[in-house]
Amino acid sequence: MAMKTWQDLRPLFPYLRPYRQRYLLGLGSLLAEVFFWVAVPQIIRFAIDDLTQGVTSDKLIQYAALLFVAALCKGFFLYWTRMIIIGISRDAEYALRNDLYRHLTRLSSSFFQRNRVGDIMSRSTNDLNAVRMLLGPGIMYSGRTLVIMAGAIAIMAHISPKLTLYTFTLAPIIAGIVVYFGKRIHHRFEAIQAMMSDISARVQESLAGIRVLRAYAQEESDLAQFQMLNRDFMERNRKLIRVWGMFYPILEVLMGLVTVTVLWAGGREVARGAITIGDFVAFNVYMAQLAWPMVALGWVVNLHQRGLASLKRLDTILSETPEIADDPMAHFISMPAPKDGVAEQIKGASIEFRNLSFSYNGVPATSAAALSEQSGKGSHSRSDRRVLKEINLLIPAGSTVAIVGPTGCGKSTLVNLIPRLFEAPTGSILIDGVEIHQYRLADLRRMIGFVPQETFLFSETIRENIAFGVEQSSEEEVRQAAEVAGLLSDIDDFPRGFETMVGERGITLSGGQKQRAAIARAVVRDPRIVILDDALSSVDTYTEELILTRLQSALRGRTAVVISHRTSTVKHADLIVVLVDGAIVERGTHAELMQHGTYYPELYQKQLLEEELEKA
Amino acid sequence: MRGGGSGSGGGKLAGSPGKGGKAGGGDHREEEVLGKAYDSRLMRRLLTYLIPYWPTVLVASLAMILHSLLQVVGPFLTKIAVDRYLVATERHPTFLDSYLSPESLSGLTQITLLYLATLFFLFGLEYLQTYFMQMVGQRAMFDLRSQMFHHLHRLPTQFYDHNPVGRLVTRITGDVDVLNEMFTSGVVAVFGDFFSLLFIVIVMLQMDASLALVTFSVLPLIMLATALFRRVVRDCYRRIRTAVARINAHLAEHVTGMSVVQLFNREDKSFAEFDRINQDHKKAFLDSVFAHSVFYPAVEILSATAIALILWYGGHQVLDGSLTIGVLVAFIQYAQRFFRPIQDLSEKYNILQGAMASSERIFRLIDEPVTIESPVQPAAIPSGEQAAGQIEFRNVWFAYEGEHWILRNINLTIDSGQTIAVVGHTGAGKTTLTSLLLRFYDVQKGQVLIDGIDVRQWNLQKLRRRFGVVLQDPYLFSGTIESNIRLGTPDITRQDVEDAIEEVNLAEFIRSLPEGHQEEVRERGSSLSVGQKQLISFARALAHDPQILILDEATSSVDTETELRVRDALTRMITNRTSIIIAHRLSTIQRADRIIVMHKGEIRESGSHQELLAQRGLYWRLYQLQYKEQEIAVK
Missing domain, CATH: 3.40.50.300 (P-loop containing nucleotide triphosphate hydrolases)
Incomplete structure (x- = not known):
């Protein structure tokens, strides 16, 4: 199991290696934070014990000051722990996303034919996010929880082994419940997500076919069908709520049980004179602060599982070899430098x-399997x-x-x-x-200057779209290309001229205008082959x-x-x-x-x- | 930390703004980003969706308040245990003391049992509260989605010319989901937290007013920290949302157009662009990580300061005997509970902000005016002799936009039972003509009349039910062949469907399918050929037995064999019906009673096939062209 997990995590190693030192630093900071974390209830403990025996007011001020300083130090290291470890996850996420994009630019057209845009999108957004959660919060909270538990148990066991034993029997139950609920919630959540895409598809279909529906006066029946899905969706959500609504109350009860245990068992110990009232209060404070780490333990397990599943999906893209690329063994012909005179x-x-x-299917099929099975359906025929x-x-x-x-x-x-x-x-x-x-x-x-059948322009300015395929271009070159393509007069008619935005955020070009822009885009490259x-x-x-x-x-x-x-x-x-x-x-x-x-x-x-x- | 274990990822962490991108996820465009986290106008409007469920909301609210109240009990019990049994102290007896055992061990057990009972009630109340509140939330979301979808059905066709379908889908799914998150992530519970705070304050004041005031002295600092944090984080979240939307937009666009990127050697440049957005995203996030990293320790330090103050000031009071240790312990416990909701609040902030932005967009859609609807008092529908399906265009001028006239002064009368063919070039205004009949659009000048009544006076549903329309691009819905023919009309029987199939010469094909007319049709009928789809939409029109039949270039994408079948069916279809046939292929229209030639929004020629040929005008030239084409096809 552990080996398998290790294997699954392999694709991540390159992204984590540069941060080894920072992780160590983060760990150091974490240890320091936990040290002070453990110290705070100790100070309270001594203060209370002294109170029952009568102390000077000077000593009280000392305790208060000590408590404040300990909290200050704890806060200081908590700040650094978060900054370092969460920061790393953001850096790694950034690198991972960049690499993913880089990789996408290298993959061949057939990859993009096999896989739907939505699928690639969800991998590079949702899955990437899940992996990031694993890297940052996942690591931080599991590390923190383990260290805190170790520290707290050591100290508490020192105060009263019996009481510690009593209270910590609940810890695995809490973690177990979080894992259990986490899984069920996740399953139901996935069912909802699936339903959500059904609704999307349905609405998409209705709205795209709105003219047909209207022509046949089918609004009512379409609404009824939508309502059915809508109702089903609500039902699934309510199913989730039945579990989800139980989750926090149960956690709260469990944590309450921890307090009750301390009150009951601890109270008896105090009454018996086995521990002092200060010990009792310290126990209370420890347990109140341990509540969240215990929950975090279960939560981290879920993060881990989800992160690994997402990592696997992400890796199917990252490990896809670009089918069309330079052969590393080949000796390339160098391009003759265009010289004036000879250039003609x-x-x-x-x-x-x-x-x-x-x-099409005769292409060297390296990893021709599609990301999703659906997209392969065309290839048979x-x-x-x-x-x-x-x-x-x-x-x-x-x-x-x-x-x-x-x-x-x-x-x-x-x-x-x-x-x-x-x-x-x-x-x-x-x-x-x-x-x-x-x-x-x-x-x-x-x-080559290529003008494809289906014109694809980017949502940038017209100028940027025309100069799309050249390193640098003067105003004059772009104008000339537009002129050749017969687009210049159209552009001059636009209020913002060449700086007009294309696409949804700007103006919508007509089919002819788009085609002419695509021609200008090819012309401005001054290609040898058009x-x-x-x-x-x-x-x-x-x-x-x-x-x-x-x-x-x-x-x-x-x-x-x-x-x-x-x-x-x-x-x-x-x-x-x-x-x-x-x-x-x-x-x-x-x-x-x-x-x-x-x-x-x-x-x-x-x-x-x-x-x-x-x-x- | 309610968001912690949620299926949607941790509200506890700075990670949640990733959700914000979901709203823009459907059409992957940059969403407008709104900075306001709480807009009372929007909130009030959102709350109106809860009104129908007020009894449930009331129960949930009561449960919430009771729950907050019970939360105070725990430390109170601890206090009694300490004072009565652990450090026996002189003090005013509370109401509980008279019931409790004087012996410490059994007394402790009594208190423990009381505590357990409280826990039990706490559990019940919180479950009640979350369950009811979220159920109501689901109902409200359900209503909202219904309302939006219903509204979309009422919006004029013109609206669809300007709004990409993808964006509208996002409104119904993505944006409502963001609102949904507001319910499920426990933003609602924030209100409960307020009550908790309130009760804690009251109990503390009641236990020892001066110590309570000393403890509260850190509150202004906490408020300040929270306000500062909110200001910083609001900006961060806005930047994050923008960056996420831009990353999505860039990805979607470039994944779609990757071959263009590759053809034009733009890989490096587009990567550089992506890198820039990605960096913005990272920076915005790191800023929010910073804000969180400062805020959390700050709150912890302040809460520790409060405890230090309790120890110091309360300690003094204990020393001079005016305070019991039990109260001191209870104060420490209250102080710990006191600051957690404040930390929580900052988490929910981001979700609230997203919800406000989404509801703004949702309401904007709902507020979109309905310009074409049935008149309040529709004209009496002519029946019998008058309801024969007579059509008249009277001085009709129409433009989709401004003064770009698509139809110019159209005058045309079609008698009931007549078959009219409309020919002309693309953009001549043929389809527009039929759109006006169905009142997809309203004319700017003139009138369109059916059976002598202006279409604007008709009840829309009743008007459209008179028509059977076969559009240029046959649109099939996912379902079965039968459901596509019947659509949602309940009074079309299985027999009607089969007759229609027979009538359009589709029966043979249907029989060849394993499931017959129950054969599944996938989205947009992708498993069928264009010709088959066309025939199914013919059958659809026939099954509805319309009075007026509109065929808009219905045979343009049909192959020769299907064309022959269709021509045969057509003859049967147009008998006893007023029919308007728009066609490229003149073979389909030669038997029309009258042929209208449209050109640039005007009626140029009108007459029978023979008459028009004799005129040697536009129609004649069109005919020449067709004739040649047929010759080629035969070869």
Whole structure:
């Protein structure tokens, strides 16, 4: 058991090692505090004994002063004990949280697909908190309780072993009851938490479908269903209360019993003349002060259990190996430094797909098990399905390739493989003739300006969002990028211009504005390869044309891969590739495809008409 | 230390503000942080939720007061034991003395038994108090959640356009939970502590007034320490709550957008940002650790000072015979009890602060005005001949916001039993048209009339019951297929459901399911294809046997095979019903009695299929496009 606990705690050791000295210091302070803690009732004891024998008033003042000084010292060390030990737990929590975040930034896209955001969130907040409680209060209170018990028992046994024995028989009962109740309370509490997420889901569903509910005048029945959950939730809470409401009264009774024992047994001892009245009072004071440590003992056991369970959950994330990372054994190609003059020639980079086949579950499955079992459900239906089939394609440096094809044909997958968001088989993708794994991951991605299909902006200012992917950028560069993306006039219309906040705390951008911001974000990086994954779908054709022309001049000489549903976007490309079911079925220029193709000319015809209609 | 063993983590420790983050946990955004810990206006409003349960509250309160009173008994008994049996002293006999044995051992046993009885009552009273108080708390929370949910159902649809669902969910769950914590963590017991203090003060004064006053002399210092502590800690907790909210927001956002972070080589920068927030969090916490680390010892020192004063001053009195040792001992015990509630109070402070912030947000939601509701005196519903489902738009102007007109001067009459098709581009205002019929929104100018009565005069429920609506995005609830068809309408029988399934050509599919129409539907119907979901929502509309049928692009995401089934069903559905069909696919609408072409919020063309084709306008061009598309599909 002890060994197992030790094993479970292992992930924590790195976080505690730097604090060894501080822990020792904290322990020293704790011992000093307990020393004075034990001293205070002793002073009272002597004072009372002297009182019964008649003392001088000078001596009384001395006792009072002594008591005050002892309390002062005790307070002083209590301060340091708390500061040091709780402080450590906060430092360790900080380090742990930082490491966790660091680690998350290294994990691959497939990890984030497997695990729900809420799940990752709860691990990095609730579980982290439980671990912190274990490190700080857990350690402080268990240490303090043990030391205090030892000190108090020693002194009390010295006064009267019999009385000590009587009173301390209750200590394990108190601790036991706290553990027992703690567990039951925790179980019921968990049941409530589970119910809480049911209610959340239910409310979420109702509110998201509010139009349907209203259209069918179903408010009443929806309310009734909610009430059922609500009532059930209340019932579970009341179940908890039945235990919880008992907990403190029982503790109070037990502590009262301790006092009663001292009164009864101690009183008899005094009456028998075995102990003095001072001893009796001291016992009383000790027991009153021991009450909380006894409770703490049980509480610490619960903290410990919860902390360990949380630590385990936390460790599943921390021990997840990043699937996509630099191979430590590889010799990396260093990036040619862009020099003026020569730079013109090396602006673009060639991309080659060499017999590339890919399926999502074919990724080297290191620890592909999801954090929660639920998220794995999609993978079955997907098993053995190749998303891309034997793609062979050479995109010369500086050329523009367009990819068209029906939804789900693998277009996005293809471009996601270039910056290694997902891992393609070794040897199947080459940039500038070099296998992509031979680049450092950071270098590889730095070459690329990627505009993903689903625009994701951060709740920062527009300026920060555009300059997202560059170390430093001048006002001018950001403006220019916005101009190229056709966003400048929109931004100038905002009252706060580039400093406008995006997202919930600021303005809500339209779909088109978001897409254009994402384009600006890619442009400002001055990338060698530009990838537009259906990046202009929310922009009307006219604006699209404008943006494309500007892009072309701004990114002259760069390699571009453009995915689009619109033929107007792709018709000027150097090469158009039609992807159907993960395989290339047609390729050529616009003119060639119009002549020999089947899928492409149909698409073209259809969209011509649509355009005409839009102009009406 | 009531918070100590709670399932939610220790109130005893500086750790509890972690809970504050929970309120913002649902939508992970920064919550507005309020500094006030006690707001009498909010508190009074919260208390109104207890009014319905006043008898229980009364019992709990009485139990609480009795409990506080009984707490005084213990030290009092000790005093008698000491004075009577342990250090026999001359003194005024108390009322108890006449009952007690003169012999010390049996007398001690008597006192012990009395003490035990007191403990027994203490236990009973405290259990009664916590149990009843928390039960009432649960009821109040239940009522509050019901009220919020009910209110959400009454709020105008416009409200939902502006408020993300996640945030609303947080109001009902997270924020109410914070209030709940106020009940369970024993903040309520603080009031009990006040009574304890009061009774202790009275007993002490009664036992020996001068010694009591000497003991109380440290009180001003304690008050001062508490006030200082509160001021410091209030700021800390506010910073902690802000930091927790920001950590959550940052995490949620970056976990969601991690691939963007990685694509743009932002790992280091975003880590640096996170580190900064994390440091703020740590600093705020360390400040609160400091405040606690100063406050606890300070209170302990002051309580020790009080005991020192008792020893010194009381000792003198004992020496000159004006005080018994028993009183001295009782005073020491009272002093110890006296300071514990004060320490406790500072713990509850943080929870109280969070509860105030949450209730403020809850009340803000509850106070959100209901702008669309049934009139107090709805117009008499036409029956028989008049209730045929005739629709009229009369000079209707509508904008979701300000002057951005979505509909401009729409005039349209649809006779009962007629089928109207509405076509036009995205953003032309087609869906808005149907939203106005259901009175999801109110028009700015003009009138929408059903059977000659303005929709604003209708009882809302009765108005909406006339319609069967199939929306663009078929929305299914978790439950079964049957429950999705029936929704909550009780008078739809199993047979009706089966008929509807048959009618929309869904029967074959349903039969292939292991559980038939009892097959489970998961959230948003994720286990079904879009086409199947669409057909289920068709069946839903049919089962409700509406007078007016609205199909809003209901066939847009249906594959060709399903489309054929739907077209077949559609013909049956629109017979004997006023129908409005919004469609992209012109094949679905060719049989409409009239086709309306909308463009930029206006009705541009209107007429039958043939008439419109002859006009060679917008409709003709649309038709050309469709025709080509079908050709491609056939190939």
